[in-house]
Amino acid sequence: MTLRRRGPAVVVVAVVALALAVTAGYALRRGGAPKPVASSTAQVVRGTVTVTASAAGTVSMVQTRGLSFATTGVVTELDVKVGDQVTAGQVLARIDATDAQSAVDAAQQQLDIAQTNLTRAQAPTPTPTCPAVAAAALLLPPDPGGSASRSPSPSSSASAAGSPSATPRPGPSRSAPTGHTSSCSSGGGTGSRGGDPLASAQRQVNNAELALLQARQRLAGTVLTAPLAGRVISVGGALGGQERPGGTGFIVLGNVSDTEVQAEFSEADVAHLAVGQPATITLANRTDPYPGKVAQISPAGTTSGRLVRYGVLIAFDTVPTDLLFGQGASVAVTTARADAVLSVPSSAVHGIHDGTGTVTVRAGGRDSQRTVTIGLRGDRFTEIRSGLAEGEQVVL
16 A cells, blocks of 8 residues: 655645734734724703604684675676685675665565555544434533532522521433443444554564565675685686575685694694694795694594594694695694703613613713613603713713
């Protein structure tokens, strides 16, 4: 059997391995241990810590007014279009008022007739004399004493002594026969078979006045005027079209001063909302936010799947000009706030329990753990009540 000599190859491999080991050791000795990745820090500052609840919504007018004509007619004038700003009392549209004016004229005529009848009914009428009583009075003899009846005179004495006393006879009675008075009517000639003419005439006047008032209202309703300053939201017809009363309104106006954002908040967030809380409103087409306040919170929620949301109205402090109604907006309501307090970024506080937490303080290039007492935990910052001083650096 023949043995092969492998000595030179083994020597080469050993030399290479030794060289690699020496190189690695030298590199380790020069570079030392791997350097840790540098972490960022933040300074302890004094400022405001806030907690907000955010939601999306749309710009809308809370108060709208639908305006309709009071009668049917053809539109003869249309002075506004959607988006126009109008003032209170401004004429917006008209319909043909010919029929309405004719109705007013006819109602006025009826009132004039009724008032004439009432005047006649109010005029005094002479009371007729009862024929039976007049005839009985002619049969009575003249009365020298001037009285209707004479009673017996008491006994009188003669002026001279010894003269006999005289007792006069009772005079005849002049009372009118009672049997004739029962046949006369006591109504003064008006009677009661046809009712009271005066009351009937007054009712006619009242009805005519009411009819005239209603006709005048229909005539006034042929013209649409703006009851308040606002913006035209919709126009439901066109010039020359036939319009009828009722419906949602031929023209719908919105009160610009009551423009608000209708937003929906989650069940968790709405529990922290209250009317009057400050808010910021950011419109989809503008960058700067507008201040506002919570104006109304709906007591009934709407369910979508497992989520329950509540409608909330956010009012502008000052309504911006040239708003686009229906456009999107985002709102943020401040539900809690702490002013002029020490604070650090919330990411710097760890291990929070029972109002305390742990932060890493960096000083002189060295890091150390420190326990702090915390207050309000805001959206970005956390209030520090004790354990840190203003200006110290904490590791994030």
